[in-house]
Amino acid sequence: AQSVTQLDSHVSVSEGTPVLLRCNYSSSYSPSLFWYVQHPNKGLQLLLKYTSAATLVKGINGFEAEFKKSETSFHLTKPSAHMSDAAEYFCVVSPYNFNKFYFGSGTKLNVKP
Amino acid sequence: EAGVAQSPRYKIIEKRQSVAFWCNPISGHATLYWYQQILGQGPKLLIQFQNNGVVDDSQLPKDRFSAERLKGVDSTLKIQPAKLEDSAVYLCASSFTCGENTEAFFGQGTRLTVV
Numbered sequence: 598a599q600s601v602t603q604l605d606s607h608v609s610v611s612e613g614t615p616v617l618l619r620c621n622y623s624s625s626y627s628p629s630l631f632w633y634v635q636h637p638n639k640g641l642q643l644l645l646k647y648t649s650a651a652t653l654v655k656g657i658n659g660f661e662a663e664f665k666k667s668e669t670s671f672h673l674t675k676p677s678a679h680m681s682d683a684a685e686y687f688c689v690v691s692p693y694n695f696n697k698f699y700f701g702s703g704t705k706l707n708v709k710p
Numbered sequence: 711e712a713g714v715a716q717s718p719r720y721k722i723i724e725k726r727q728s729v730a731f732w733c734n735p736i737s738g739h740a741t742l743y744w745y746q747q748i749l750g751q752g753p754k755l756l757i758q759f760q761n762n763g764v765v766d767d768s769q770l771p772k773d774r775f776s777a778e779r780l781k782g783v784d785s786t787l788k789i790q791p792a793k794l795e796d797s798a799v800y801l802c803a804s805s806f807t808c809g810e811n812t813e814a815f816f817g818q819g820t821r822l823t824v825v
Contacts, residue, residue, distance in 0.1 A: 601752075629812070629813075631813060633816075638818075639818065640713075640714075640801070640816045640817055640818040640819060641753075641801070641803075641816040642816075643813055643815075646813055687752055687753070689814075691812065696741055696758075696760075696765075696805060696807070696812055697755070697758065697766070698743070698755070698803075698814050699755075700745075700752035700753045700754070701752050702751055702752045703750075703751070703752050
């Protein structure tokens with residue numbers, strides 16, 4: 598069975614401070630893992646993806662995530678938050694070669710000036 | 711590259727009415743998905759097509775929802791009759807094929823309000 602748990606429904610940080618959005622997954626098969634961002638009234642945009650190559654994945658806008666198989670985690674980080682990062686972030690698991698995408702419940706990131 | 715196109719962007723209907731949504735995936739993408747995103751939740755898969763065949767419709771409420779993908783390109787999702795709890799954003803996505811580098815590309819969605 599496949600599932601994704603995003604441990605925080607809301608995260609609030611100050612501009613210029615680090616961001617950590619946590620994600621744990623469960624998958625019966627070697628998974629691909631993704632982070633998508635959704636700005637208000639916009640579509641889902643891919644931030645980054647892990648597909649069994651390097652465990653540290655770099656994405657757009659300075660975000661990165663580390664795949665830790667032993668912890669079944671794929672946390673999203675950014676060294677310094679920007680006001681434009683305020684959005685909802687979704688962690689997604691896709692069992693290898695199954696072409697299916699299972700979403701977490703999302704984490705809303707608020708960035709304070 | 712053109713993205714996934716959806717229309718309309720917004721729709722307001724009364725309960726028991728019917729409504730249809732349209733999706734045009736990225737050219738060459740064999741797999742098409744319809745997701746339902748209720749406010750405050752992550753997207754939930756309703757139906758998945760591979761070309762014009764249904765791969766997974768286990769979460770589709772078939773008594774009121776239907777979907778088709780004629781000729782393996784465009785797709786329509788219909789709700790008849792609508793209920794208040796169908797108020798959500800309906801997202802269409804497409805992906806190229808199976809494999810390690812597969813990712814899903816999403817449209818901007820249709821926001822449905824049932825009153």
